[in-house]
Amino acid sequence: MSTILKVEGLRVAIGALTPLSSVSFSLEKGETLGLVGESGSGKSLTAMAIMGLLPLIGGRITGGSVVFDGSDLTALPEPAYRKLRGGRIGLIAQNPMTSLDPLKKVGPQIDVVARLHLGLDRSAARDRTVELLGELRIPEPASIYHLYPHQLSGGMKQRIVIAMALAADPDLLIADEPTTALDVTVQAQIIRLLSDLIRDRGLSMVLITHDMSVVAQACDKVVVMYAGTAVEYGTVAAIFDDPRHPYTKALIGCIPRGLAGAQRLKGIEGTVPSVAHYPQGCRFHPRCLRAEAICAAVSPPFIASHDGAAACHFAGAVG
Amino acid sequence: MSAFLDVSSLSKRYTSKRGLFGAARSMYAVNDVSFQMTKGRVVGVVGESGCGKSTLARLILRLIEPSSGTVRFDGLDLLKQRPREMRRLRARMQMVFQDPYSAIDPRYTVADAVMEPFQIQGVRLSSAARSDMISGLLTMVGLNPGTASSYPHQLSGGQKQRIGIARALALKPALLVLDEPTASLDVSIQAQIVGLLERLQAEMGLTYLFISHDLALVKYFCDEVLVMYLGRVVEALPDTDAPARHPYTRTLLDSTFQPDPKLRRRIEPLAGEVPSPFDLGPGCAFATRCPRASERCRVETPLLAASGGGHAVACHHPD
Numbered sequence: 001m002s003t004i005l006k007v008e009g010l011r012v013a014i015g016a017l018t019p020l021s022s023v024s025f026s027l028e029k030g031e032t033l034g035l036v037g038e039s040g041s042g043k044s045l046t047a048m049a050i051m052g053l054l055p056l057i058g059g060r061i062t063g064g065s066v067v068f069d070g071s072d073l074t075a076l077p078e079p080a081y082r083k084l085r086g087g088r089i090g091l092i093a094q095n096p097m098t099s100l101d102p103l104k105k106v107g108p109q110i111d112v113v114a115r116l117h118l119g120l121d122r123s124a125a126r127d128r129t130v131e132l133l134g135e136l137r138i139p140e141p142a143s144i145y146h147l148y149p150h151q152l153s154g155g156m157k158q159r160i161v162i163a164m165a166l167a168a169d170p171d172l173l174i175a176d177e178p179t180t181a182l183d184v185t186v187q188a189q190i191i192r193l194l195s196d197l198i199r200d201r202g203l204s205m206v207l208i209t210h211d212m213s214v215v216a217q218a219c220d221k222v223v224v225m226y227a228g229t230a231v232e233y234g235t236v237a238a239i240f241d242d243p244r245h246p247y248t249k250a251l252i253g254c255i256p257r258g259l260a261g262a263q264r265l266k267g268i269e270g271t272v273p274s275v276a277h278y279p280q281g282c283r284f285h286p287r288c289l290r291a292e293a294i295c296a297a298v299s300p301p302f303i304a305s306h307d308g309a310a311a312c313h314f315a316g317a318v319g
Numbered sequence: 320m321s322a323f324l325d326v327s328s329l330s331k332r333y334t335s336k337r338g339l340f341g342a343a344r345s346m347y348a349v350n351d352v353s354f355q356m357t358k359g360r361v362v363g364v365v366g367e368s369g370c371g372k373s374t375l376a377r378l379i380l381r382l383i384e385p386s387s388g389t390v391r392f393d394g395l396d397l398l399k400q401r402p403r404e405m406r407r408l409r410a411r412m413q414m415v416f417q418d419p420y421s422a423i424d425p426r427y428t429v430a431d432a433v434m435e436p437f438q439i440q441g442v443r444l445s446s447a448a449r450s451d452m453i454s455g456l457l458t459m460v461g462l463n464p465g466t467a468s469s470y471p472h473q474l475s476g477g478q479k480q481r482i483g484i485a486r487a488l489a490l491k492p493a494l495l496v497l498d499e500p501t502a503s504l505d506v507s508i509q510a511q512i513v514g515l516l517e518r519l520q521a522e523m524g525l526t527y528l529f530i531s532h533d534l535a536l537v538k539y540f541c542d543e544v545l546v547m548y549l550g551r552v553v554e555a556l557p558d559t560d561a562p563a564r565h566p567y568t569r570t571l572l573d574s575t576f577q578p579d580p581k582l583r584r585r586i587e588p589l590a591g592e593v594p595s596p597f598d599l600g601p602g603c604a605f606a607t608r609c610p611r612a613s614e615r616c617r618v619e620t621p622l623l624a625a626s627g628g629g630h631a632v633a634c635h636h637p638d
Contacts, residue, residue: 038505038507183592184532184571184574185574185592188573188576192588213575213577216579216580250507253510254509255578256540265510267509267511269511
């Protein structure tokens with residue numbers, strides 16, 4: 001298998017703050033990797049760093065590398081990035097309403113991606129869009145083409161956003177909470193659609209979500225994030241069956257399994273620290289049941305290996 | 320034994336003003352809903368956006384006036400109560416809202432917020448009794464009494480929701496209506512709040528009506544479940560292990576992912592999305608999406624009918 005995306009030791013600064021550090025993972029062609037964590041864990045910031053969008057929020061990469069298909073993106077100039085974004089890397093954002101122009105018909109909004117990135121003329125782009133809408137199981141694609149966003153349901157709008165992400169035939173999709181704004185039955189349909197696309201088109205995907213159940217359903221690999229760092233990385237089976245970081249274990253224990261027996265929920269005491277108040281040592285130690293003196297003093301290293309890794313002084317002994 | 324809460328044929332109809340291009344249209348946000356609650360039980364109401372679950376919550380507390388039907392609380396017909404009597408009754412039936420950010424006046428301190436119910440009920444307390452009450456309430460919901468002088472913006476979402484719960488319990492109500500109390504919180508905080516609600520219910524013998532879109536959470540937390548679709552209760556489950564018989568309930572179950580990659584779901588394509596609630600024709604509202612729909616479903620509305628053991632289902636072709 002060949003690696004499509006490799007992130008190593010990624011570190012991001014915004015002004016004097018360092019909201020993101022020590023993020024490492026690699027994504028092989030055809031795989032889906034889940035970036036999972038609670039609010040403020042840094043998962044969206046990781047996506048912005050990969051997409052070269054940090055300047056929009058006054059941020060910059062201050063360490064580590066982002067290698068996409070063999071070339072390092074951290075030093076890529078903006079014009080080259082512009083070709084990549086929407087071209088070889090497609091983005092699916094959380095809220096379809098803010099990704100679509102409310103004043104334009106949805107079809108031409110998809111056309112423009114293929115015209116810009118693939119150099120298609122007006123009518124070729126249009127034929128391609130209608131074909132793509134059909135592939136996304138949108139009924140009567142030729143008439144949907146002429147509708148405005150407000151005439152479509154939430155699930156249908158998200159399909160249009162997926163069509164925009166696919167229009168230039170990308171190799172990598174970055175989906176930032178693609179189903180969070182949707183009802184569960186619609187979420188299930190969109191997850192199925194994304195899984196089918198990954199398989200049929202040989203795509204790779206970074207799926208950003210706060211929902212461990214979505215990760216369990218749709219991902220091959222997982223990066224668990226907490227307070228601006230990656231705390232655990234591994235295959236989806238390893239993460240759920242044998243979590244090595246106490247945060248991963250605690251996070252799984254917070255999810256109601258109403259459908260498979262009534263294990264009592266265990267919350268996590270305390271709250272996620274804000275970026276200005278990250279604690280010394282391990283950032284999870286004030287909430288961790290296993291914490292010892294070393295945890296408050298020394299930040300545990302996070303070294304990604306082939307089998308995955310955990311940033312915990314007791315990673316081998318979590319029971 | 321008479322029911323603690325007895326809701327009978329409750330409906331709320333909204334009519335839009337005559338539009339620029341057509342006649343006035345109407346919809347039932349809640350349509351002919353009947354159910355009973357026993358004291359000390361936890362009843363869940365689950366459904367997707369627009370199913371009427373929040374409207375139902377507000378109708379029961381008479382925060383909005385129903386179009387028809389009755390609500391009896393502890394033997395009293397709520398719709399016959401005059402405003403002054405209603406206000407007194409509300410001390411015994413309280414609500415916790417979804418968004419703790421907007422439920423608390425930003426200019427109130429935590430102490431003002433939890434004492435507001437006493438002010439509304441015209442209860443005067445000595446300053447010693449007042450400060451005892453404040454620290455008692457805050458301790459009860461797991462907050463440090465020292466937070467009494469804080470303002471809402473200084474608190475996290477989880478802390479704010481604890482304030483919302485403390486305020487709802489201040490007057491020692493018997494019935495608590497919880498409208499998506501954890502929907503805007505991270506899972507680790509959701510688990511804390513659910514744990515708190517479980518403890519309070521056990522200690523105070525409270526009766527809960529728990530509104531949620533999350534079937535896994537409802538099955539975890541509740542004794543009985545009502546499933547709503549487009550204003551109607553389509554299925555009433557007497558306990559959370561009862562096998563679902565309505566095709567919509569089964570769809571919801573099949574769409575709910577499990578936090579375990581070994582329990583991945585095969586997602587069957589489901590036709591369409593929730594239709595517009597305006598001017599629904601005769602027949603079952605789920606018929607447009609239902610794999611079992613027959614001609615009869617399109618012309619004859621199925622009514623909720625008991626099928627033994629407290630189970631009730633509104634379907635012409637149940638499982």
